[in-house]
Amino acid sequence: MKLKIALLPISACLLLSSSVAFAQDGYQPHADSQDQKSGQFDRSEKKQRSIFHRPKKKTAAEQFKLAQHLEAKKHFRSARDAYNDLVHSWHTAPEAPLAQLALAKNLFAHRKYEKAFNAFQYLIDYYSGHFKYNEVLDYQLKIANQIMNDRWGDVFFLPGFESPEKALPLLSKLIANAPNWGKTATVRLSIGMIHEELKDFESAVIAYESVEQHHAKSDEAEQASFRKASCLFTLSEKTPRDEKRCRAAMSALASFLANHKQSDKQTEVEQNLEVLQKRLATMYYERALFYDTISKRPASALIAYRDFLKKFPASERAQEVYTRMEVLELQVKESSK
Numbered sequence: 001m002k003l004k005i006a007l008l009p010i011s012a013c014l015l016l017s018s019s020v021a022f023a024q025d026g027y028q029p030h031a032d033s034q035d036q037k038s039g040q041f042d043r044s045e046k047k048q049r050s051i052f053h054r055p056k057k058k059t060a061a062e063q064f065k066l067a068q069h070l071e072a073k074k075h076f077r078s079a080r081d082a083y084n085d086l087v088h089s090w091h092t093a094p095e096a097p098l099a100q101l102a103l104a105k106n107l108f109a110h111r112k113y114e115k116a117f118n119a120f121q122y123l124i125d126y127y128s129g130h131f132k133y134n135e136v137l138d139y140q141l142k143i144a145n146q147i148m149n150d151r152w153g154d155v156f157f158l159p160g161f162e163s164p165e166k167a168l169p170l171l172s173k174l175i176a177n178a179p180n181w182g183k184t185a186t187v188r189l190s191i192g193m194i195h196e197e198l199k200d201f202e203s204a205v206i207a208y209e210s211v212e213q214h215h216a217k218s219d220e221a222e223q224a225s226f227r228k229a230s231c232l233f234t235l236s237e238k239t240p241r242d243e244k245r246c247r248a249a250m251s252a253l254a255s256f257l258a259n260h261k262q263s264d265k266q267t268e269v270e271q272n273l274e275v276l277q278k279r280l281a282t283m284y285y286e287r288a289l290f291y292d293t294i295s296k297r298p299a300s301a302l303i304a305y306r307d308f309l310k311k312f313p314a315s316e317r318a319q320e321v322y323t324r325m326e327v328l329e330l331q332v333k334e335s336s337k
Helices: 010-014 033-037 060-072 076-089 095-109 113-126 133-149 164-177 184-197 201-214 219-238 243-259 266-294 298-311 318-336
Strands: none
Touching: 060 076, 060 095, 076 095, 095 113, 095 133, 113 133, 113 164, 133 164, 133 184, 164 184, 184 201, 184 219, 201 219, 219 243, 219 266, 243 266, 266 298, 266 318, 298 318
16 A cells, blocks of 8 residues: 655645744744754855945934835835945944844835845844844745745746745755744754655655754654655655665654654554565565575575564465475485485
């Protein structure tokens, strides 16, 4: 019986309601070594004074009021330029992080999602402690969700296609920003689900394992464990003669059964574990049969048959193997004389 993988809508894992209230607005990230090695902590280039960013006012406070006025008058592009000019010209002024945040929100409101994500990231890179960290993380997660579900390539009013993989670098960056955030387990799970949807099962398994490793007590851990086992089972189905993949899938399925005894997936997992056990038993039997009937090496066949019985004593072929072994033992005795 083949495993039925019920892909959950990715947006269900990522989408956060605007009414979500975060318990700790002062959250600060504490990166673990694995996230640091992923190279996610490279800072964006620092904004500096430039002939291309000349503010219209003489002070940061006046420039900020000008930008707010432009935004209130719905001159959104001019407002963005004014905010950006302020940050370039007065990077350490008290108004700078306020301007950068306003710039990011402006970009988000006008669906310039990738620029908005980078603008929020600039706050994290250069103005940590000067804004509500969870608010920015929330925006970045919403942006990743939006980019993942946006349609690309629309032509002549025909629908384009979704490219969930475009959200992967954003989600990875979000993990680097906040490896211990309350939503990071969901982010890691979503990365796995995107890879799974793209049929990249090996990458999906790695992502699901990261949920189990870093968020073992989270609600997402059970789902990650099940989906990892599902992916490994699918890989085993694709290469049914691969003993290594078969054993990896069996290990994942058995681990799920041991650790999640109250799960409603127990029956499904047991059925697929049984499929793999029978497949592995067939591999062992056919190996012994090769030594017996093709290679004509009774001593080697006896060893292989014994190994088969040791590992699969309840196999339906057990009695047949016992009978054949009696014949082979006589042959070995005769040959030794």
